[in-house]
Amino acid sequence: MITGKGQELYKKAKKLIPGGTMLLSKRPEMFLPEQWPSYYSKAKGCFLWDLDGKEYLDMSIMGIGTNILGYGHEKVDEAVRQVVDTGNMSTLNCPEEVALAERLVSLHPWADMVRFARSGGEANSIAIRIARAASGRDQVAICGYHGWHDWYLSANIGDGKNLDGHLLPGLNPLGVPKALSKTVLPFNYNQIEELREIVRNNPDLGAIKMEVSRNMGPAPGFLEEVRQIATDNNLVLIFDECTSGFRQTFGGLHKMYGVEPDIAMFGKALGNGYAITAIIGRKEVMEAAQKTFISSTFWTERIGPSAALATLDEMESLKSWEIITNNGLKIRKGWQELSDIYDLKINIVGLPAITAFGFDLADWLKYKTYITQEMLKEGILASNIIFSCVKHEPQHLDRYFNKLEPIFKTISQCEKGVQKVDDILEGPVCHSGFKRLN
Amino acid sequence: MITGKGQELYKKAKKLIPGGTMLLSKRPEMFLPEQWPSYYSKAKGCFLWDLDGKEYLDMSIMGIGTNILGYGHEKVDEAVRQVVDTGNMSTLNCPEEVALAERLVSLHPWADMVRFARSGGEANSIAIRIARAASGRDQVAICGYHGWHDWYLSANIGDGKNLDGHLLPGLNPLGVPKALSKTVLPFNYNQIEELREIVRNNPDLGAIKMEVSRNMGPAPGFLEEVRQIATDNNLVLIFDECTSGFRQTFGGLHKMYGVEPDIAMFGKALGNGYAITAIIGRKEVMEAAQKTFISSTFWTERIGPSAALATLDEMESLKSWEIITNNGLKIRKGWQELSDIYDLKINIVGLPAITAFGFDLADWLKYKTYITQEMLKEGILASNIIFSCVKHEPQHLDRYFNKLEPIFKTISQCEKGVQKVDDILEGPVCHSGFKRLN
Structure with missing residues (x-):
């Protein structure tokens, strides 16, 4: 041993x-x-x-997928060293966040606006807050893994099995307010009828959040039907690309399938091992962020967006x-x-x-x-x-x-x-x- | 102009x-x-x-209080440069997080266990999840500013004025599930009777979260009475020291008042401008974290705990x-x-x-x-x-x-x-x- x-x-x-x-x-x-x-x-x-x-x-797991360019990539690290030399934090904001927002929008022409956070759980919570604020409705249909926060784990209040196929079997959502019961409704991947039933039975449904691909890819027409259901019912469609982004194309996996969400999130690989996550979305949805309160000190760090800009350059070049x-x-x-x-x-x-x-x-x-x-x-x-x-x-x-x-x-x-x-x-x-x- | x-x-x-x-x-x-x-x-x-x-x-605002040692402190930056040279992220964990946990516990002998996150909002949400899981009760009495997450902003569902004195006047908690109404109950600082009334009327109360000091300091006996109420009613007492920590003593401000909580959080200044927040607490409370799901990729970054260790050394020495x-x-x-x-x-x-x-x-x-x-x-x-x-x-x-x-x-x-x-x-x-x- x-x-x-x-x-x-x-x-x-x-x-x-x-x-x-x-x-x-x-x-x-x-x-x-x-x-x-x-x-x-x-x-x-x-x-x-x-x-x-x-x-x-x-x-x-290569850092659980954070390092597509490998650990300690010279160009990304050089960008970070420059931030250390010139200051990671100050009373003013870092210009790199604007450049990164511009870059992500240019890679995803359907999107207009961007917010950044530091962890994937945060990015998920921000997307949900914005979707609920934009739709004015609280219920969310989900398919996949979307972090540790209350909004998501609440799916397991009651029978404790709703997230079995999405996260971990038998997860007890201890410490999640029981009042959140029935606010999050899981459907299985490629099971469009399950989503249709959720939509039929829940008038307070405001959003659909899902991973674009899971252990398997989408059945023909599946993503297109999800998009159509969202459009027909005025639901905010969110693609959680924290893991899938930049793995198979330069940007969100959804680009490969030609299906555009209203919000997408990126995480893990975006900064090649430095903490940065992004929420991109259409203007009419993202602007709801201004009507609520979404703000955190360390989202203003300069390392994150600087590492991401260098990572995107290198990803594109290679x-x-x-x-x-x-x-x-x-x-x-x-x-x-x-x-x-x-x-x-x-x-x-x-x-x-x-x-x-x-x-x-x-x-x-x-x-x-x-x-x-x-x-x-x-x-x-x-x-x-x-x-x-x-x-x-x-x-x-x-x-x-x-x-x-x-x-x-x-x-x-x-x-x-x-x-x-x-x-x-x-x-x-x-x-x-x-x-x-x- | x-x-x-x-x-x-x-x-x-x-x-x-x-x-x-x-x-x-x-x-x-x-x-x-x-x-x-x-x-x-x-x-x-x-x-x-x-x-x-x-x-x-x-x-x-000096980076909104993140840089007690000033921007770009040589020793802290040197620790971060070493992380950049040796890798910020990997499939394995960074040993610095264990050293930092040990250090924070040694500075706060009432505490036994520690979790880390990257932002203050996260630290607040983790503390609340643990407190609710440990107490088995969902309601929380709060006093002060505790971040942007649903659990906190829910205090403003209904009249929209509950957080006027704690955060911003007239904040509309748009996008926060209405089901969370009445889960968070604010009381004013130094108003012990308001807290007593909350305790009397809410049998599902499981925790009190507060800032140790606000625009004014505690009235004589105020913090001691809060502690007593928490103990008598089996409530988890949480001091949010994200802002107050390390400002007036080497550790939480509560050390100056001789009143010990069950959980405390630190943020902002802990890494002198690099993102790191900490949740410290008593073993019997913190162990509830293992019965629920609290996990995030970027909490494993090495920069945060490395910067914090160097920051604490320099703070202590100066x-x-x-x-x-x-x-x-x-x-x-x-x-x-x-x-x-x-x-x-x-x-x-x-x-x-x-x-x-x-x-x-x-x-x-x-x-x-x-x-x-x-x-x-x-x-x-x-x-x-x-x-x-x-x-x-x-x-x-x-x-x-x-x-x-x-x-x-x-x-x-x-x-x-x-x-x-x-x-x-x-x-x-x-x-x-x-x-x-x-």
């Missing part, structure tokens, strides 16, 4: 920080309980180093969405080939740039844990999902698949009864995570 | 960004409509430079709270002396380190605008409030008061009918802002 300074520090963290980390998806238990390196000292390209100075190739999509397609091919060789029935889901696999097997979580355990020994961070970055080159993919092959072979032998997975696991099984994989 | 590139850019911003800025308090209209420089190119110490390269001494409090006391003395000389009845409020003045005169907003207008000509950013920083030295205060004297004289002459304020204003009058001055 590998343990090091990281696991020592994590023991301390669990006493000081409820949950141990700030993000559920970065909990060591999600990967390899008691063995995951947990903390980093340095990250660069598609590599990182733990607290013991050990190097790892990151073939996992056509990064093509690189990471090609990487993802190669990765899928590799998984499929190994599964075919070892007679494992594999499910592969997600956008190519955020691709994940699973086996429909009773011992799946044990196998997933075993993959992480064995890859870690080889200096590779891996689970069953890969957020691709432009620094993932053919030699990294080769290294990953060379190490993955004997692991798939062992899993196959376990399934055939030749080996027992319990005998080869060196620690506890990982926790199950988000239902959404992309 | 002074105008420059900043006002040009702001005209563009108002078309692209609803409200023009991310923070209400940084809108140019709050200071000097059509003339305020609006944007900065550089900030250092207690100086900043606008887009035309013009230098200003900042005797105003005893910055003593420096800025002494500055504030000198500033008050200066205002009082000038008012006495020119026969103006002045009201001075707030913590010394965040001190503000006003005249009870019908033309007050015009005079405030005139002060900003004239000071701007002298290369000084000024309104009626000063967030002091350690870089404010005697020569800066002298310069400020030398320029302020003829302005107070003119105001006095306007009051005596010798001059007309409308004749000396060169542009529109500023907007009125927050009711809370500290």
Whole structure:
């Protein structure tokens, strides 16, 4: 069993920080309980180093998708260093926020106005506030994962199962006011009739918020029908592109499908590892923001928009969405080939740039844990999902698949009864995570 | 009338960004409509430079209180540069967050556990979620300003006046679900009977959230009585120290009064201009965070906790709270002396380190605008409030008061009918802002 300074520090963290980390998806238990390196000292390209100075190739979540250009991209970091030299904050505003607003609107000609925040949860809450203020109605139909705030978790008040397919199974919305019950109404992706029924039965419905794509893409006509329903019923259509933005095209994924929302949000990748999120929208909707109160000190930071401007320049120059999509397609091919060789029935889901696999097997979580355990020994961070970055080159993919092959072979032998997975696991099984994989 | 590139850019911003800025308090209209420089190119110490390269001494909000150590503090910036060099974000967590949690708990021995966020609004929402989850009750009594989120603004559903004394007069909580009506119940500072009545009439009350000090400090026994009411009724007591923390002592202002809450939040000054906010609390309350879902990608950034650790080191070494409090006391003395000389009845409020003045005169907003207008000509950013920083030295205060004297004289002459304020204003009058001055 590998343990090091990281696991020592994590023991301390669990006493000081409820949950141990700030993000559920970065909990060591999600990967390899008691063995995951947990903390980093340095990250660069598609590599990182733990607290013991050990190097790892990151073939996992790449900062949960924040670093399409890889960790520590020179041009983005240079823009941030200039901000540090000239001041991140002042009594006056930073001009970069206006330039970034202009840039995002030019990439999305249907949009006219922009607000910025620092986290995806905030961007989601701002979009909902604006949509409710613009429509004058409180109910929202949702499809997908939209953060931790009250407005969203309220969907689970009552039976506690509404968000099972969107977030986590059985999530108890403890601490969310019960008065919010029935304000948020989930529908399943590609199930247009579920949305129609929500619209029919809820006259106070003012908005639809959804992810453009989930584990699967849209069925033919699905997004167009959602758009039509929104238009016909005077509902604000919001696309949450915090995760999907800039993965498959230069901007929101909705550009690929030719369906335009009234509001879209971007997060994660926009600043290549520096905190910045954006809410863009049509003027007639966005102007409702002025009739309510949406304001926060740290939304005025200069690092965020400066990093985003440099990130967009570099993405555009590299056509990064093509690189990471090609990487993802190669990765899928590799998984499929190994599964075919070892007679494992594999499910592969997600956008190519955020691709994940699973086996429909009773011992799946044990196998997933075993993959992480064995890859870690080889200096590779891996689970069953890969957020691709432009620094993932053919030699990294080769290294990953060379190490993955004997692991798939062992899993196959376990399934055939030749080996027992319990005998080869060196620690506890990982926790199950988000239902959404992309 | 002074105008420059900043006002040009702001005209563009108002078309692209609803409200023009991310923070209400940084809108140019709050200071000097059509003339305020609006944007900065550089900030250092207690100086900043606008887009035309013009230098200003900042005797105003100093980034709305984010920079107690001044803009661009070498040691804090050096810590941030190291983060840029070694990676702000990765699949693993940053060890600095554990060190910062440990540090904040050691400064506040009543607290055991910590969560971090990036903005003050988030910190407020996290504290409320935890308090509601821990108590199992949804209603909250509040006193003060606690951000832009639904939970707080819901206090204004109905008559629209509940937050008049806490935030802004007549704020319309447009876009806040009406179902939240009566979940948040405001009481006035130092009015213990109002709190008692809320407790008596609302069995679903689970928490009290308040600022420790507002424009005035606590009446003798007030905070102790609040603490007793919370204890007797099993209510989670939350002190919002986002603004007051580290201004008058090394940590929360509550340390000066010897009254301990169950949760406290810090913001603004904690990272000296880099985004980081903290929620600290007793173990039995904070552990409720694990029974609900509180998680966000950008809360895992390394810059925030790294900047905070360097900021705390430097604050402790300088005893910055003593420096800025002494500055504030000198500033008050200066205002009082000038008012006495020119026969103006002045009201001075707030913590010394965040001190503000006003005249009870019908033309007050015009005079405030005139002060900003004239000071701007002298290369000084000024309104009626000063967030002091350690870089404010005697020569800066002298310069400020030398320029302020003829302005107070003119105001006095306007009051005596010798001059007309409308004749000396060169542009529109500023907007009125927050009711809370500290």
